[in-house]
Structures are given as structure tokens and as C-alpha cells.
Amino acid sequence: xxxxxxxxxxxxxxxxxxxxxxxxxxxxxxxxxxxxxxxxxxxxxxxxxxxxxxxxxxxxxxxxxxxxxxxxxxxxxxxxxxxxxxxxxxxxxxxxxxxxxxxxxxxxxxxxxxxxxxxxxxxxxxxxxxxxxxxxxxxxxxxxxxxxxxxxxxxxxxxxxxxxxxxxxxxxxxxxxxxxxxxxxxxxxxxxxxxxxxxxxxxxxxxxxxxxxxxxxxxxxxxxxxxxxxxxxxxxxxxxxxxxxxxxxxxxxxxxxxxxxxxxxxxxxxxxxxx
Ligand code: NAD
Numbered sequence: 001x002x003x004x005x006x007x008x009x010x011x012x013x014x015x016x017x018x019x020x021x022x023x024x025x026x027x028x029x030x031x032x033x034x035x036x037x038x039x040x041x042x043x044x045x046x047x048x049x050x051x052x053x054x055x056x057x058x059x060x061x062x063x064x065x066x067x068x069x070x071x072x073x074x075x076x077x078x079x080x081x082x083x084x085x086x087x088x089x090x091x092x093x094x095x096x097x098x099x100x101x102x103x104x105x106x107x108x109x110x111x112x113x114x115x116x117x118x119x120x121x122x123x124x125x126x127x128x129x130x131x132x133x134x135x136x137x138x139x140x141x142x143x144x145x146x147x148x149x150x151x152x153x154x155x156x157x158x159x160x161x162x163x164x165x166x167x168x169x170x171x172x173x174x175x176x177x178x179x180x181x182x183x184x185x186x187x188x189x190x191x192x193x194x195x196x197x198x199x200x201x202x203x204x205x206x207x208x209x210x211x212x213x214x215x216x217x218x219x220x221x222x223x224x225x226x227x228x229x230x231x232x233x234x235x236x237x238x239x240x241x242x243x244x245x246x247x248x249x250x251x252x253x254x255x256x257x258x259x260x261x262x263x264x265x266x267x268x269x270x271x272x273x274x275x
Contacts, residue, residue, distance in 0.1 A: 003180070006228060008158040009181040012135050014104065015071050016223055017243065018043025020187070021052055028234065029055025030062070035236045037063045039243050042096070045161075045185075045230045046097075047075035047090060047108055050231075053096035056081050061098050064075035070190045072099065073137060075108040076124070078275065081116035086123035093254075099247035105133035107163055109274045110145040117141075121149045137161065137211065139187070140271040143176045160230065161185035163268045166197060166221060166261040185228040190218055194267040198268075210248050219245045 005013040019041040024032050029052040033044060037059060046056050058071060074097065081090035090105060105124060110117045117138075131268040133226060137159035138149065150156050162178055164170050164186035177184050190196040198204065198214035207214045215231070217243055221227040231242045250258070 004223070006183055006226070008183055009156055010135055012071055012103075012158070014183070014228060015104065016228050017041075017219070017232060017245070018045055018071065018228070019047040019227045019239065020045040020166065020230040020232040021051055021059065022047070022187075022232055023108040023259060024050070024055075024232070024234065026052045026055055029033050032060040032234055034062060035061035036239050037044055037065060039236065041239070041243060043230060045073045047077070047079045048080070048093050049075070049108065053093055057098040065101075071103045071202065072103040073106065074102050076120060077162050078109050078111045078114075081107070081111060081114060081120040083119055083123045086120050087127065090127050090134045101131055102133045102260055104137055104159065106137045106139045106159070107141075109140045110142070110271055111275055112272060113119040115275055117145060118152045119146055121153055125153060125155050134136055135159075140274070141270055143173060143256055145182070146158070146182065158178055158183050158186050159183045163188045164227060165189055165191045166200070166203065166218065166258050167191060167195065167263045167265045169259065169262050169269070171262070183228060184226075186222055187232070189222055189229045189231050190215055192267050195265075199259055202254065202261060206254040206258070207249060212248060213241055215242060216245050217258075220248065220250050221255060224250055224255060
């Protein structure tokens with residue numbers, strides 16, 4: 001199965017569908033990521049704060065998959081924002097992942113109260129120059145944070161990874177990102193199972209019409225909306241289900257009906273409140 005790739009603003013490409021490992025227990029991570037690689041995922045999204053980079057690294061090493069066929073993202077945690085602390089943090093992440101470089105390194109949250117995100121962004125530019133990551137981006141940045149790093153550096157972030165699902169489609173941020181060439185990655189793409197997305201009528205009806213599951217419909221909505229997406233599941237059956245989304249399409253009417261589910265409802269924290 002061929003996963004489509006999106007070309008980022010630095011010319012590098014990213015598989016549009018991947019596998020996320022938030023809340024995957026460290027001792028289970030090697031097995032779960034190995035399952036995901038066997039199912040066919042080649043894009044793994046982790047973070048220093050998830051505490052499972054060692055397991056991700058072990059699964060990659062054990063897989064025997066050539067490095068250039070894999071796309072690995074990790075993230076700078078909030079308490080490591082700054083210059084030297086960011087340099088140290090990426091080195092530690094690379095050591096745990098058993099990699100010489102990641103494909104994408106992100107600032108995890110802006111933490112505006114500490115006001116270190118611009119300095120950290122300049123550090124990420126150097127980390128990229130030093131060959132420790134191919135691309136650099138941000139996560140949970142709002143328009144004002146993006147404007148500041150764009151104005152204060154010579155790099156437009158390749159991606160902004162934000163909470164995004166049908167009940168919280170983040171239209172203003174997506175419009176800004178489109179205008180500035182930033183690709184959008186969705187976290188919590190299935191709403192983290194925190195509310196009943198799957199029984200909402202436009203999703204349930206599209207699933208019934210197409211003979212697909214509601215999760216597959218939601219993933220397809222992300223893909224057809226141009227969003228990079230990496231749903232998480234510990235279950236191999238669900239990993240396979242979430243990967244099996246390339247033999248059908250939602251109609252324009254089905255997409256519009258799901259678009260109309262916008263409730264401006266977060267399931268996660270507001271970026272201004274995370275420190
Ligand atoms: P998600 O929306 O992917 O939801 C995961 C939950 O959905 C699973 O625990 C499971 O209960 C359920 N699920 C998965 N597949 C299903 C299926 N086929 N049918 C029914 N239920 C299913 O939420 P997430 O894990 O928070 O987000 C995905 C990834 O995004 C994370 O693993 C992580 O890599 C990333 N993330 C980033 C941030 C950030 O701040 N940058 C925050 C949260 C998550």
C-alpha cells in the first residue's frame with residue numbers, strides 16, 4: 001500500500017499517514033511500534049516527554065527497514081527550551097532512538113509565559129544545520145507564535161502539529177498556515193476517544209454508506225483535507241484498520257457534512273496554559 005507524501009516548504013517530503021505513540025507505555029513500545037512497522041507504517045511520531053524513544057529506537061533497529069524508508073519525528077520538551085538545553089535534548093533523543101538524525105524535530109509547546117520559544121527556534125535552525133534533523137517545525141503554536149518565529153528567524157516552520165479533528169477543525173490556523181506554507185499535522189485526530197465522534201451522524205452515515213468504519217472515515221477526512229495524520233492504537237487490528245484507508249474516497253458532500261461538525265471543542269489543553 002502506497003501512502004501519499006506531502007512536500008514540505010523545505011522541499012523534503014513526509015508520509016501523510018503515520019503512527020503516533022503518545023501514552024504508549026515504555027515497556028510496550030518496542031512491540032507496539034514493531035507491529036506498526038509490520039502493518040506498513042513508515043512514519044512514527046514520538047516525543048521526549050512520552051518517555052518511549054528507547055522503545056521506538058529498538059523497534060526501528062530490529063525492523064531492518066532501511067533508514068531512508070522511515071520518517072521519524074520527535075519533540076523538544078518545554079523544560080528543555082533554550083539554546084544549550086535544546087542542543088543537549090536533541091542529542092539525548094537521538095541516543096535513545098539510536099539514530100544519527102531525525103526527519104523532523106518540533107518544539108512541543110510554545111510556553112509563552114517562559115518566552116523562550118523564539119530562542120529555541122533559532123537553536124532548532126542550528127540543530128538542522130548540524131545535520132541532526134532534516135526538517136524543523138513546531139507544535140501547538142497559535143498564529144501569534146508562528147508570526148513571531150517567522151519574523152525573527154530565516155525559517156518558516158515546515159509543520160505545525162496541532163489538536164485537530166472534526167469537532168475542532170482549527171480553520172483560522174489552517175488558513176494562516178496555508179498562506180505561509182506551513183503544513184498542518186493533526187494530533188488527537190480521532191478526538192483521543194474522549195467524546196463520541198464515531199456516532200455523530202455524518203461520520204456514522206458515511207461509514208455505513210461506504211462499508212468502512214467510523215475511524216476510517218475520520219482518517220480519510222483528514223487525508224482529503226490535506227492534513228498529516230498519525231492515529232495511535234495499541235491494538236494491531238486497529239493499526240491495520242487505520243492504515244487501510246486508501247481504497248475509498250469521501251464525496252464532497254460527505255466531507256462538507258463532516259466539516260459542519262465544527263464545535264470549536266478541544267479535548268486537550270489550550271496552548272497558553274501548558275507550561
Ligand atoms: P487519537 O485521536 O489518535 O486517539 C487515540 C485513541 O483512539 C486510542 O487510544 C484508541 O482508544 C482510539 N482508537 C484508535 N484507533 C481506533 C479505531 N480504529 N477505532 C476506535 N478507536 C480507535 O489521539 P492521540 O494518540 O492523542 O493522537 C495521535 C498522536 O498525536 C499521538 O500518539 C502523538 O504522537 C501525537 N500527539 C501530539 C500532541 C502534541 O502536543 N504535539 C498531543 C497529543 C498527541
